[in-house]
Amino acid sequence: MFTTRGMRTAAVGALAIGTIALLAGCGTSSGNSAGGGEEQTELGDTEGQVSILAWPGYVEDGSNDPTVDWVSGFEEKTGCTVTSKSYGTSDEAVSLMKTGDYDVVAASGDATLRLIAAGDVAPVNTDLIPNYAGIYDFLKDKEWNSVDGQSYGVPHGYGANLLMYNTDEVSPAPTSWSAVFDDASEYSGKVTAYDSPIYIADAAVYLMAHQPDLGIENPYALDETQFAAAVDLLKAQREHVGEYWSDYLKEIQAFETGDSVVGTTWQVIQNVLASEDAATEVVLPEEGATGWSDTWMIASEAKNPNCAYAWLDWIASPEANAQATAYFGEAPSSDAACDYRDDCEAYHAGDADYASKIWYWTTPIADCVDGRTDVECVDYAQWTQAWAEIKG
Template sequence: MKTRKTLSLVLAIAMSMALLTGCGGSDKSVEGNKESGEKEKLVVANWQSYATDADYGAASFAEQYNCEVEHYFISSIPELLSVLENGGTGKIDVVCINPLYLQQYLNAGVLETIDTSKLENYKNLRKDFCSIDEVKDSSGNIIGVPWVWGTTSLFYNADVITDEITSWSSLWDSKYAGMVTLENEYDAAIRTAAMYADQNPRNPDMDTVEKALVDLKSNVKTYWTSHDDFVKAYTSGEVVIGNVWGSIATELKNEGYNIQYIHPEEGTVGWCDYWCIVKNTEHQDLAMKWIDYCTGEYFQNCMATASSQAYSPVNTVVTDQLSDETRQSLWLYPEAPSNVNLALPLTDEQLTNWTTLWDEVKAAN
């Protein structure tokens, strides 16, 4: 009987303690988890097979900071925004966003400002990527930190073209009639033509660009639409010069094709992805550590030297330390291009004008 009473008392005390712990705020809950041995969990929203789910990404970070990292794989930009707006906030802590959509997310009120003075590696990141207006809110606070970038630049088949190619104007050279390919994408096409025509790639004169793109049609063999589409056209010898993603050029080079990929003197078309912190995250400190880790030397170096799907580092110290061989494979040799025109958001009016222009160019006889 006594034993029963003692057991009931112990159970009652245990239940009361559990109840009290449960009633505490969320931070206390995390602390309670820590005390009870449960690890803090960071939820990272990113595209699948995009560096962070490799061994050197989430797994290594989790080990280093004694925490758990869970990936939320993005299926589309609108879907992620919808998730964050409808309850995802508070569950997802860090998101990978392209500057094309950063302001859209900011306006939806789902992003937190980032105190970059607390990020050890921020000072080493490419200044041109850190300073764009799209990564700042209306007060000038930073909302995104760059971590990976790439280009859509000029390639040529060095087996067929022996001349030195240094400019976008080669695409318009009648010598290459019927050998040119261009990505079937309005943004890259218009900014490429703008650079060729000596226009501001962010706000070119549309008539000049249209004329340049229509003139280019007589040289174009095809407009490629996907990775497979390009690889098929290139490997069959149908196209020998044009624009392509750096990653495809690297892949073909690694497979033994004599492809050259250069950053023309007029500048090159680029893209860059940023880490953003979700508003009201319970894991603010861990989210900051994640961003610092992904922009730090270890992660950036692993990302640049990965045997498959390597990406260009944003950290300039890492870029400087890469071997010549790695820099060559990432098309950063002898040095990374300085004149990179990032894909940035267009106003609704610009989007209509740009897509209409591209459709008219493709429809022209």
């Protein structure tokens, strides 16, 4: 069994305004033409090498920790030697993919649509990836990894942005995000929130339930009125926030010291605190939550496409996926992977009802991702500007 050893080590970065403008102009409704390259129809001989761009902890070959290695087995099986580079933000990943130096990228939902719209990644033929069949259906063919029914990648792992609270200080146990919004004054100065423009979507999730007249259907598709309501909610919250966090170590410390008693977190952070007997618990609030689902994608001009396909199949295989997602601190992409982990229950792996309550990070663009065509939605460049105003 593999237990959680790593952390999600990078937060969502600010998106480049120029790239957002490209997305706003291109939209994501042009089918296969939205991405570059052609869908591969059959596999050929492997090329002997593959270059991978990924989050830290996604491509481990034992050099960082001899006990953490799912790359060597891939190289032995396929003959494809792996070279890899880690990136720190989604914005960095989008920029690096434009160099043409990488065959494969692991991208979060705030980057995938940009890569597709820019033509930097190719449609993926999932029939050439045997392990794709075992991946949870609720991760397939979603707005962050496909366009008009065409897949652009293979789901890797996923997780929710949960509500954490100090069980000694917060009573009764919260079941709603109201603890950090409308009721935040009860814990003023000890509320914590995720430090990123994408956190505006968390406010939108709350408003979907508590101000239905706004008509929000998707927290990443906000028109001017809906967006203004979310920003106002966050500005009201601001006076009660003691710390915005993006470094998981700082959030762990804040809950250990009592500087924070309620706020956004990840399951892996709660696992660490629980192992230290901290007085904390987490809950997926009744309104639902935001979260992430990462996708393995192939460059439109990949120099080693057959090794790239081999990697996508390998990393989706139960044992490799179990190792990678456990080390990173997230749920795996298949039930079969849970045969190699002992913590799937903690991550609610495979729980479709639980997963349905997660709004996975998706790049907000002017062409509303909820399908509306009668209005223009606020794009991420504006989200970034608003976030700076919210924090002051």
